[in-house]
Amino acid sequence: MKGSVLIVDDDLALAEMLGIVLRSEGLDVTHVANGSEAVGVFREVRPDLVLLDVMLPGMDGMEICRRIRAESGVPIVMLTARTDTVDVVVGLENGADDYVVKPFKSQELIARLRARLRRTDDPEPERLEVGDLVIDVAGHSVKRNGVRLGLTPLEFDLLVALARKPRQVFSRELLLEQVWGYRHAGDTRLVNVHVQRLRSKIERDPEHPEIVVTVRGVGYKAGPS
Amino acid sequence: MSELLRSEGLRRDAPAVPDDDGGPPPIVARTTRALVRGSGRLGRFIVRKWRTSLQFRVVVTTILLGLLVVGLLGTYLFRAIGTGLENDRIHASQLDARRQTTQAVASFQSTAATSIDSLTNSAKTILNGLAGPDQTRYVVFTRGLRNTNSRVLGSIGLPDSLISRSLREAVSADPSRQHTQVIQIDDPAGGSRVPAVVVGSQIDLSLVGPYDLYFIYPMYSETLTLERIARSFLIGGFILILLVGAVAWVVARQVVVPVRRASVVAERLAAGNLGERMSSRGHDELALLGTSFNAMADGLQTQIHQLESLSRVQQRFVSDVSHELRTPLTTIRMAADLIHDSRNDFEPGIARSTELLHNELDRFEDLLADLLEISRFDAGAAALDTDPTDLRAVVDKVVSATGSLARVRGSQIQVLQDGTSAVAEVDPRRVERILRNLLVNAVEHGDGLPVTVHLSGNDTAVAVVVEDHGVGLRPGEASLVFNRFWRADPARARTTGGTGLGLAISLEDARLHSGWLQAWGEPGAGSRFRLTLPRHTDSPIVTSPLPLSSPGLRRRT
Numbered sequence A: 001m002k003g004s005v006l007i008v009d010d011d012l013a014l015a016e017m018l019g020i021v022l023r024s025e026g027l028d029v030t031h032v033a034n035g036s037e038a039v040g041v042f043r044e045v046r047p048d049l050v051l052l053d054v055m056l057p058g059m060d061g062m063e064i065c066r067r068i069r070a071e072s073g074v075p076i077v078m079l080t081a082r083t084d085t086v087d088v089v090v091g092l093e094n095g096a097d098d099y100v101v102k103p104f105k106s107q108e109l110i111a112r113l114r115a116r117l118r119r120t121d122d123p124e125p126e127r128l129e130v131g132d133l134v135i136d137v138a139g140h141s142v143k144r145n146g147v148r149l150g151l152t153p154l155e156f157d158l159l160v161a162l163a164r165k166p167r168q169v170f171s172r173e174l175l176l177e178q179v180w181g182y183r184h185a186g187d188t189r190l191v192n193v194h195v196q197r198l199r200s201k202i203e204r205d206p207e208h209p210e211i212v213v214t215v216r217g218v219g220y221k222a223g224p225s
Numbered sequence B: 001m002s003e004l005l006r007s008e009g010l011r012r013d014a015p016a017v018p019d020d021d022g023g024p025p026p027i028v029a030r031t032t033r034a035l036v037r038g039s040g041r042l043g044r045f046i047v048r049k050w051r052t053s054l055q056f057r058v059v060v061t062t063i064l065l066g067l068l069v070v071g072l073l074g075t076y077l078f079r080a081i082g083t084g085l086e087n088d089r090i091h092a093s094q095l096d097a098r099r100q101t102t103q104a105v106a107s108f109q110s111t112a113a114t115s116i117d118s119l120t121n122s123a124k125t126i127l128n129g130l131a132g133p134d135q136t137r138y139v140v141f142t143r144g145l146r147n148t149n150s151r152v153l154g155s156i157g158l159p160d161s162l163i164s165r166s167l168r169e170a171v172s173a174d175p176s177r178q179h180t181q182v183i184q185i186d187d188p189a190g191g192s193r194v195p196a197v198v199v200g201s202q203i204d205l206s207l208v209g210p211y212d213l214y215f216i217y218p219m220y221s222e223t224l225t226l227e228r229i230a231r232s233f234l235i236g237g238f239i240l241i242l243l244v245g246a247v248a249w250v251v252a253r254q255v256v257v258p259v260r261r262a263s264v265v266a267e268r269l270a271a272g273n274l275g276e277r278m279s280s281r282g283h284d285e286l287a288l289l290g291t292s293f294n295a296m297a298d299g300l301q302t303q304i305h306q307l308e309s310l311s312r313v314q315q316r317f318v319s320d321v322s323h324e325l326r327t328p329l330t331t332i333r334m335a336a337d338l339i340h341d342s343r344n345d346f347e348p349g350i351a352r353s354t355e356l357l358h359n360e361l362d363r364f365e366d367l368l369a370d371l372l373e374i375s376r377f378d379a380g381a382a383a384l385d386t387d388p389t390d391l392r393a394v395v396d397k398v399v400s401a402t403g404s405l406a407r408v409r410g411s412q413i414q415v416l417q418d419g420t421s422a423v424a425e426v427d428p429r430r431v432e433r434i435l436r437n438l439l440v441n442a443v444e445h446g447d448g449l450p451v452t453v454h455l456s457g458n459d460t461a462v463a464v465v466v467e468d469h470g471v472g473l474r475p476g477e478a479s480l481v482f483n484r485f486w487r488a489d490p491a492r493a494r495t496t497g498g499t500g501l502g503l504a505i506s507l508e509d510a511r512l513h514s515g516w517l518q519a520w521g522e523p524g525a526g527s528r529f530r531l532t533l534p535r536h537t538d539s540p541i542v543t544s545p546l547p548l549s550s551p552g553l554r555r556r557t
Helices: A012-022 A034-047 A060-072 A085-093 A106-122 A155-163 A172-180 A187-201 B002-013 B026-038 B038-053 B052-111 B118-131 B164-172 B220-270 B287-341 B346-376 B391-409 B430-443 B503-514
Strands: A004-008 A028-032 A051-055 A074-081 A096-099 A127-130 A134-135 A141-144 A148-149 A212-215 A219-220 B140-143 B179-186 B193-205 B209-218 B387-390 B413-417 B423-426 B449-459 B460-469 B515-520 B526-534
Touching: A004 A012, A004 A034, A012 A028, A012 A106, A012 B287, A028 A034, A028 B515, A034 A219, A051 A060, A051 A106, A060 A074, A060 A085, A074 A085, A074 A106, A085 A096, A085 A187, A096 A106, A096 A127, A106 A155, A106 A172, A106 B287, A127 A155, A134 A155, A155 A172, A155 A187, A155 A219, A172 A187, A187 A212, A187 A219, B038 B052, B052 B118, B052 B179, B052 B193, B052 B209, B052 B220, B140 B287, B164 B179, B164 B193, B164 B209, B164 B387, B193 B220, B220 B287, B287 B346, B346 B503, B387 B430, B391 B413, B391 B423, B391 B430, B391 B449, B391 B460, B423 B430, B423 B460, B423 B526, B430 B460, B430 B503, B430 B526, B503 B515, B503 B526
Parallel strands: A004 A028, A004 A051, A051 A074, A074 A096, B413 B449
Antiparallel strands: A127 A134, A134 A141, A141 A148, A212 A219, B140 B209, B179 B193, B193 B209, B387 B423, B449 B460, B460 B526, B515 B526
16 A cells, blocks of 8 residues: 555554554554644645544644645544544534544554545546536546536545446445445444535535435435436 | 281391301212213213312312201201291280180170071171181181080081191180191182191080180281292302302412412423422412422422532543543554564464453453443433334344354354334434344353244334343343343353443433333243334334243243
C-alpha cells in the first residue's frame, strides 16, 4: 500500500503505535499532536489520508474536519471513543468519510484505510453513464452537460459502485463492504449520511432523487425507479 | 269558631318545621335500589355518579335524610293537630248536645200529649227544632235498647242504623250520662266519608219509656282544615328539601373543588411536572391541605433532583471511565496484535503468553463495550432505530453466525416456523444482538444437545423462542438470569468468554421495543427464552404467539 497518512492525535503512545503499524504497511506517516497546528501541517504535507482523533486539545476534531474538507476532498477517517449517535453523525456531517471506534484491531483499521486509499492505484480507463451524468472513472470526474461536479473521492466511489451495476439494488451492508472496506457488519448510518451528501451534489432536486434512488426496506440503486 | 281559628294559627306555623337529626335511613338504600331498577341507563348514570362524585353523593344523601326527617316530623305534627282538632270538636259537641238535650227534655215535659200519635207528632216538631241549620248537626231519636214499654213511637228523623250498637248499649247501660263516639259517616252532601262525633243520652218519656237521643256532628270544617295543613306541609317540605339540597351542593362544592384541584396537580406531578404546585390561600383546612401538598411536592422534587444528579454523576462516571479506558486499550490492542502476528518467532512460553494476552484483550474489550452499552441504557440515551424487518432473516443470520460455536459444542441448531409472517417494525441491530445472546447462551448451556429456535407471529406480535435441553433453570432463577453479572452456579468453572451482561442488555433492548423477554426452565430438562416484539411500535402486544413454558420439555434420562 502506497501513500501518506497524517495522524492527528494527542495521545502520543497511540500515535506512535499507529505509526509503527502503518509504516509496516508501507505508508508514510506524519504526526501532529496539537489540534491548532493540524490544518497548517495538512497544507504543508498534503497527505493522501487524514486519521483524526475527535477529542483534541487546541482545536476540536470536528472543526479540523470541517476546515480540511473545505479546502480538500482528501479522505478523512475519524478515531472516536464514542459511539453515541450524535457524535458520529456530527462527524460524518462535518465531512468525515468513515470512523473507527476505539478500541479497534489493526487489521480492521488497515482494511478501512486501504479502501480509502484504493483510488491512488491506477484504475482501468472506464466511462459510465447514469441519468444525465457522465462518469470518467480513470479521470475521477463526473460531468453533467460538460460541467464538472465536485465530489469527494468517497462520494465518487459510492456513485461509481452504484453506477457500475445500474438497476441492481445495493443493500447498505453491501455498500459498506464495497465502498468502505468493512469486513464485518458496520454502521449503516454511514451509508445514509453519504448518500444524502452525494445527492445534494448530483441530484437536480435532492428531495426527489432520480439518480440514486432509495428502495424501501432494501437499500439503494442507480437510475430511475 | 274557636277551633277554626286555632287551626288557622297552626297552619301558619307549619313551614317552620325545626330541622332535626334523623337516624340511619333504610329508605336511602331502598330508594337508590329503586332508582337503579327504574331505568337502565339513568340507573347506570346515577350509580356511576354515586361512585365517582362525592358532591353528588353528599347532595343525594342530604336530600334523602331531609326527606326522612321532614316526613317523620310532618307526620307527627299532622297527627297532633288532627287529634287536637278532634278533641276540641268532641268537647264542643258534648257541650252543645247537653244543652240541646236539656232543651229537648224541657220541650217533652211541656207537651201534654197523651196518645202515641200526638207524642210522635210533638217529637217530630221538637226534633226538627233540634236539628241544626246548614247540616252542622243531625239528630237520631230511637227507642232505648232496654225499653220494655209496649207502646212504641212512630219512626222519627234519621234511621237508627247510623248509630253503632256499642254506643246504644253504652247509653242504655248508663242512661244518666252522656256517651260519645267518633264514627265515619257518608257525607250526606255527597262525596267521601267524613268523620263525625256522635253524642248520645237518654230521655225518659213517661208514655213510651226511655228513648235515646243522639246528636251527630260531622267534622267538615276540621277535615278541610287538615287538608289545607297537609297541602301546606307538602309544599313547605318540598321547598325545604330543595333548599337543603342546594345548601349541601354549595357546601360540598367548597370542599370538592380544592380536592379536585389537588388531584389534578398530583396527576401532573406524577406525570413528571415536578414544578407543579397547588394555590393555597387563607388559613382553613383546605389551605392547610394545599400547604402540606406543596411541602410534599417540594420534598419530592428535592429528593428526585438529588437522586437524578447522583445518578447522572454515576452514569457519567461509568461512561467517562469506559471512554478513557479506550485510548490506552487501543494502543495495547495494536501492540498485542503486532506481537501476536509474530508469535511464531518466540519461544513457546512467550508465544503462549502472547496468545493469552490477545484473547483476554478480546474479552476485556467485550466487557468494556457491554458496560458502555448498559450505561447508555441507564442514562436513557438508547434510541430505537426501527425498520420493517423480517425476523426470519435475522434468525437465519444469527443461526449461521453461531454455527461455528455450535459445531464446537456438538449442538445442532434447528429452526421451526409456522407459516405466519414474521415482519415487524424493529431495530434490526438490537434484535440481532438479543437473538445472538439467546442463541449463544443456549448453545453454551445446552450440553451439546440440539437447540431449537421457534418463530411465530399473530396480529399484534412476533415471537422467537430459543429452547435448549441443557441444565435448565432452578425455580426462581427465571427472573434472576436477567440480572447483571448473575451466574447460575458461582462454583461452576467459567469456560466461555461471556461478559455476564448479555441478558441484561438483551432485556433492555426488548424493553426499548416495548417487547417482552422472558425465561422459563426446569432443572435438568432445559430452558426456554421467549422474545416477543410488537408488530408496530405504537400498538402494544396483546398475547405472545408462542407459549413460554413447554410441558413437552422432557427430563433427560
